[in-house]
Amino acid sequence: MDLLKLREQYRSGKRYKYIYFWGHVEKQPSIITKSCFSQWYPSHFEVDNIYYPTAEHYMMAEKARLFGDEEILSKILTANSPGLAKSLGRQVKGFIPDIWDAHCFNIVINGNFAKFSQNPKLTDFILSTKQRILVEASPVDKIWGIGLSMDDPNIDNPLMWRGKNLLGFALMNVRQQLQEKL
Known part of the structure; x- marks a missing residue:
């Protein structure tokens, strides 16, 4: 859909x-409610042995990986809040909107699949x-x-x-x- x-x-x-x-x-x-659907909901998971405290952290880390920004990636992985992870994600060097647009939906699916399945x-x-x-x-x-x-x-x-x-x-x-x- x-x-x-x-x-x-x-x-x-x-x-x-x-x-x-x-x-x-x-x-x-x-009590689990629909707030768990938020990217910022605190629910940790791992992908490829890397820990993510929220789906927002995963999304922003994948953004940094996509554009090869290792410095921002390491900061995102240690960010103490999803808000900080998002802010760092906006600083990714070499960001190209069309490339991000082509990948972001599947990135969010993958992160949330890990979050919900684990x-x-x-x-x-x-x-x-x-x-x-x-x-x-x-x-x-x-x-x-x-x-x-x-x-x-x-x-x-x-x-x-x-x-x-x-x-x-x-x-x-x-x-x-x-x-x-x-």
């Missing part, structure tokens, strides 16, 4: 159930969403989110979304991979 297909199906009358998320802070840390409670949670459309209801992010807040009257209409919802679609891809492993 992607935004074009979702919009096409919406135009033809098909309706889906959505799960909207935005933010990474749990109200009760012992943490059984997260695996259970994402699988519990069944076939619902996962939507990052970020009013400020028009790439990874939809550019609308959860209380926007147009939120249930993908024709009105201002953003691409790449994070939501990446997570749905992860969910499908996990379902296929069952």
Whole structure:
């Protein structure tokens, strides 16, 4: 599923159930909620024996690797917060937007597959969403989110979304991979 297909199906009358998320802070840390879908959610995992405290760290590390910036890569891997990792990711030398655009979606899928597959409670949670459309209801992010807040009257209409919802679609891809492993 992607935004074009979702919009096409919406135009033809098909309706889906959505799960909207935005933010990474749990109200009760012992209970998994939709905040686990955030790139900033604290849930460590390893890929190729490298530790990542969040999916944001993984994404920014892969950005540095893609462009061969070893200095920034080492700083990202030791960053004490996802915000710092993101800030460092913006400093990657040799960054070329078209190259990043061609790789970033699969990078986010790979990082989130590691995150959700290595943490059984997260695996259970994402699988519990069944076939619902996962939507990052970020009013400020028009790439990874939809550019609308959860209380926007147009939120249930993908024709009105201002953003691409790449994070939501990446997570749905992860969910499908996990379902296929069952």
